[in-house]
Amino acid sequence: MNARRKFLKTSTLSVIALGGAVAFAKDLQDSQTHTMQSATFKSQSLPYRILGKDLKVSALGLGCMGMSHGHGPARDEKEMIKLLHKAIELGVTYFDTAEVYGPYTNEILLGKALKPYRDKVIIGTKFGLYYPFSKQHQDSSKKAILRAVDGSLKRLQSDYVDLYTQHRVDPDTPIEEVADTMSELIKMGKIRYYGLSEPNYKTIQRAHKIHPVTSVQNHYSMMFREVEENKILQTCEKLDIGFSAYSPLERGFLGGLMNKNTTFHKTLDMRAGFPRFQKDALRENQKILNYVKEIAKSKKVDGKSATSAQIALAWLLAQKPFIMPIPETTKLTHLKENLGALQISFSQDELEAIDKALKSMPVFGERYPPNSDAARSVGL
Ligand SMILES: NC(=O)c1ccc[n+]([C@@H]2O[C@H](COP(=O)([O-])OP(=O)(O)OC[C@H]3O[C@@H](n4cnc5c(N)ncnc54)[C@H](OP(=O)(O)O)[C@@H]3O)[C@@H](O)[C@H]2O)c1
Numbered sequence: 001m002n003a004r005r006k007f008l009k010t011s012t013l014s015v016i017a018l019g020g021a022v023a024f025a026k027d028l029q030d031s032q033t034h035t036m037q038s039a040t041f042k043s044q045s046l047p048y049r050i051l052g053k054d055l056k057v058s059a060l061g062l063g064c065m066g067m068s069h070g071h072g073p074a075r076d077e078k079e080m081i082k083l084l085h086k087a088i089e090l091g092v093t094y095f096d097t098a099e100v101y102g103p104y105t106n107e108i109l110l111g112k113a114l115k116p117y118r119d120k121v122i123i124g125t126k127f128g129l130y131y132p133f134s135k136q137h138q139d140s141s142k143k144a145i146l147r148a149v150d151g152s153l154k155r156l157q158s159d160y161v162d163l164y165t166q167h168r169v170d171p172d173t174p175i176e177e178v179a180d181t182m183s184e185l186i187k188m189g190k191i192r193y194y195g196l197s198e199p200n201y202k203t204i205q206r207a208h209k210i211h212p213v214t215s216v217q218n219h220y221s222m223m224f225r226e227v228e229e230n231k232i233l234q235t236c237e238k239l240d241i242g243f244s245a246y247s248p249l250e251r252g253f254l255g256g257l258m259n260k261n262t263t264f265h266k267t268l269d270m271r272a273g274f275p276r277f278q279k280d281a282l283r284e285n286q287k288i289l290n291y292v293k294e295i296a297k298s299k300k301v302d303g304k305s306a307t308s309a310q311i312a313l314a315w316l317l318a319q320k321p322f323i324m325p326i327p328e329t330t331k332l333t334h335l336k337e338n339l340g341a342l343q344i345s346f347s348q349d350e351l352e353a354i355d356k357a358l359k360s361m362p363v364f365g366e367r368y369p370p371n372s373d374a375a376r377s378v379g380l
Pocket residue numbers: 062063064065066071096097167197198217218245246247248249250251252253254255256257309326327328329330331333334335337338
C-alpha cells in the first residue's frame with residue numbers, strides 16, 4: 001500500500017469509517033486557533049483530502065470564478081473579500097481561480113483577500129487558456145507559461161502557486177514539454193504542484209511519466225459522470241493523482257433554485273449559451289432535481305433535513321477518497337450550506353440505489369454547445 005492510501009486508512013481523526021460509509025462530523029466540531037501573519041482568529045478544522053502524494057486540502061474547496069467572471073456581473077469586491085475570509089474561518093483551505101477568470105480580476109481579488117493568510121491556504125490557479133477576439137485558444141508553450149506564471153504570482157501577491165493547472169490541453173505543445181516546464185517551475189520554487197484540466201487519460205499518463213501530476217480537474221457531478229467512463233478516475237486512482245471536481249452542483253442546477261423560467265445574463269453568464277440551461281432542458285431535468293431532493297429528505301444536517309446541494313456534494317465525496325469538489329458560491333448562506341455536506345454519509349446500499357436511479361434518468365441538454373470551441377477542447 002503506498003504512503004497516501006496508508007495515510008487515509010489510518011487517519012481516524014479526520015475520516016471515520018462507518019461500515020462502508022464515511023462520517024466527517026467530528027472534525028467539523030473541532031476548532032483551532034491559528035496565528036495568522038496579520039491577525040489571530042479562530043478557524044474550524046474541516047475534514048481533509050490528500051491530492052497526489054501529499055497536497056493536503058479541505059475536503060471541499062471553494063470555486064471563486066463567479067465572484068468575478070462567467071456567472072453574471074462581477075460581485076462587490078469588499079463583499080467577496082469578506083466571504084473569502086469567512087471561508088477560511090470555516091475551515092476551507094483550497095481556493096480555485098484561473099488567469100482567464102476576468103481575465104485577471106479573479107486572481108487579483110484572491111491576492112488581496114488571501115495575502116494575510118498565505119501560509120494557511122492552498123491556491124490553485126490555471127494557465128494556457130485565452131480568448132483573443134472571443135475565440136478560444138490554448139497556448140502552453142514554454143514561453144507562454146513562463147510569462148503566465150509571473151503574471152499570476154504578481155496578481156496573487158505571492159512568491160508561489162500551490163497548484164498550477166493547465167486549463168486545457170494545448171494540441172500544439174506536446175504534454176511532455178508542458179510537464180517539463182512544470183518540473184522547472186517547481187525547481188525554481190514558483191509552483192509547488194501541477195495539474196491538468198479536462199485531459200484525455202493518455203495525456204495524464206504521458207505527463208505523469210515526466211513529472212508526477214498532483215491533480216486532475218474535470219467536470220463531475222450527479223448529472224455529468226463522464227469521468228467514470230473515460231478512464232479519468234481510474235487513471236487517477238492507479239497513478240495516485242488527486243481529482244478536483246468542478247461544477248459539482250451542475251453549475252448551480254443541483255442547488256435546487258432553478259426552474260424553466262430561470263434566465264441568465266446574456267453576455268456575462270456563460271450558462272446562457274449552454275444547452276443544459278435552456279428552457280426545455282431546465283424543465284426536463286427537474287425530474288433529476290426532484291429525485292435528489294427526495295434523497296435529501298432522508299438525511300440530516302445540523303438536525304434538519306439536508307438540501308439537494310448537500311446531497312450532490314456528499315455524493316461526490318463518497319465516490320472516491322481522493323476527490324475534492326470545488327463548489328462555487330458568492331453567498332455566505334450557500335457556503336455554510338455546502339459545508340454541511342461534510343456531515344452526510346451514505347451506506348454502500350444507498351450509493352448503489354442512487355447510482356441505479358441516476359443512470360435511469362436521462363440528462364437533457366449537452367454541457368457545451370456541440371462543435372463549439374469549448375466542446376472541442378476537452379478530452380485532448
Ligand atoms: N477547470 C475548468 O475548466 C473549470 C470549469 C468551470 C469551473 N471551474 C471551477 O470550478 C468552480 C465551480 O464550478 P461552477 O461554478 O461551474 O459550478 P458549481 O459550483 O456547480 O455551481 C456554481 C453555482 O451554484 C450556485 N450555488 C452554490 N451553492 C449553492 C447552494 N447551496 N444552493 C443553490 N445554489 C448554489 C452558485 O450561485 P451563488 O453564487 O448564488 O451561490 C453558482 O451560480 C468554479 O468557480 C471554478 O473555480 C473550473
